Ligand SMILES: Nc1ncnc2c1ncn2[C@@H]1O[C@H](COP(=O)(O)OP(=O)(O)O)[C@@H](O)[C@H]1O
């Protein structure tokens with residue numbers, strides 16, 4: 001019989017990871033937790049308030065509206081960007097100069113900083129000096145993103161689609177390139193239609209990159225701040241005020257750090273929950289029956 | 290079901306071919322008769338897959354024609370040629386069940402569902418996949434996946450031909466043997482033209498009635514396994530078929546004074562027929578390559594003045610037979626000894642029976658059988674003069 005030496009040395013191996021996670025997530029998060037359960041006036045004056053801030057946040061109807069708006073927004077842009085990204089990827093050339101050229105062209109929007117994107121669209125959409133705004137008035141549409149909530153929404157969505165569809169497209173493009181040629185050959189021999197090739201060869205091989213794409217796009221759009229802030233400032237009214245803007249208003253505008261911290265935690269948990277639900281659903285769907 | 294004719298076919302992957310080496314398929318004309326079971330045998334990189342892909346239409350040949358039953362099909366896409374092809378590595382549709390995978394080629398051409406069912410069950414039965422039909426293809430092992438790939442090639446029984454591109458590479462030896470038998474049975478049952486690509490001579494000869502040996506983009510011989518063994522038309526066939534391959538050595542055609550010419554290997558005269566000597570002389574070929582299979586080298590038990598004295602190098606025991614390596618004129622050659630033959634050592638005597646001693650010029654066999662025909666015409670023209 002072999003005697004098994006039992007000691008706790010293995011913990012040292014885990015230590016680096018633990019330290020990294022501690023500094024990257026746990027410690028900063030603890031600051032927020034700290035604020036969310038106390039009322040802090042200055043470093044020496046603080047009161048424990050328990051779940052008070054959480055209750056307040058949960059019952060705030062402005063936040064409810066912002067949350068709804070936020071979900072609507074994220075699902076809208078996902079519903080557009082994912083299919084559109086796949087289509088773009090399918091149409092991109094695979095060989096020769098066209099391939100590199102199309103890669104560069106598609107990648108350009110990704111290289112522009114968020115606030116610049118907001119500014120671009122702010123000007124682009126104006127009826128007096130912007131190309132898009134002028135075009136809309138030109139074809140007889142009464143378009144004004146600064147005063148009409150529908151137009152504001154349309155513009156914010158359009159902006160995001162323009163900015164981020166390339167990400168989905170590039171992910172899908174790399175996924176498509178990874179499919180061996182012989183699959184397409186076999187499909188031709190089996191006399192499969194174009195649709196069947198997409199449905200049974202390309203889409204299954206894209207699942208993994210699409211999971212990454214959807215998660216990234218969901219998280220990013222759910223936390224969107226800069227672009228609508230620059231473009232519409234959250235208006236008209238509060239029609240394009242999303243969660244992070246509400247948060248900033250609360251934390252910096254009104255300096256309600258306690259409720260803002262509670263709000264941040266709830267916000268974080270919602271994102272985590274949605275991602276987890278999405279991920280496990282997809283993984284279960286893929287399992288061998 | 291169809292006969293497949295390749296007419297002056299050539300293919301290159303380069304844009305500006307200048308030399309023969311630029312061609313993956315060098316100009317060839319070849320016919321695969323309808324209903325045959327053929328093997329296409331050759332080393333890796335000789336152009337086998339290229340040739341199959343041209344037949345199935347996945348690849349368009351640079352030159353020449355492909356004809357199915359005499360009709361040109363160059364312009365037809367693979368889906369219009371109604372042909373089945375099984376690839377070297379398994380291709381399955383991951384998200385479908387095994388049943389749906391097998392049904393896929395049938396459903397694509399609108400076969401009614403009740404026929405799909407019976408055909409899929411039949412093929413699954415043959416390939417022993419019946420108990421896997423409801424499983425997702427994704428979870429299968431490599432050889433099960435390859436069986437599914439093969440199954441998709443077999444479900445359509447009205448195809449012009451079924452092409453197999455080294456289909457058993459990923460399958461373990463025992464199952465390999467079984468599947469090859471199955472394919473043969475299916476061939477006998479449906480009489481579909483089958484072309485089976487492999488680089489394994491054993492696989493080729495157990496599957497096929499006729500084997501095409503391919504080398505450097507050319508079919509150098511097309512014949513029964515026996516023909517390939519007994520009468521290799523090209524030095525490559527001699528080398529590639531048989532284990533070990535043929536012994537080759539360079540000989541010179543020499544005439545000493547008024548004596549008649551002889552083929553000399555160093556100081557030894559290798560005897561060939563007079564017809565052969567005349568033929569070589571007529572061709573002006575004074576340097577030839579000669580070949581004899583180890584199986585046909587005669588090893589004498591004792592001293593023999595008509596045989597060549599050679600030195601034993603070593604003897605390899607392969608169970609049912611032994612391979613004797615000997616040095617003849619400084620060159621290593623092999624002979625196959627049967628089980629009951631005594632193991633020789635030191636100096637021994639071997640001879641090369643004339644019938645089995647082949648002569649090659651520029652790697653191609655000088656065949657005396659068609660020599661006779663050539664002689665006739667030569668004589669006729671002589672008379673005319
Ligand atoms: N797609 C391709 N592009 C360029 N060269 C190729 C391509 N496919 C095959 N070749 C070349 O053509 C020759 C024949 O290849 P292939 O038909 O695959 O041989 P085999 O199937 O007998 O191994 C090889 O020299 C190979 O490098």
Ligand SMILES: [Mg+2]
Nearest residue numbers: 337338339454
């Ligand atoms: Mg090959």
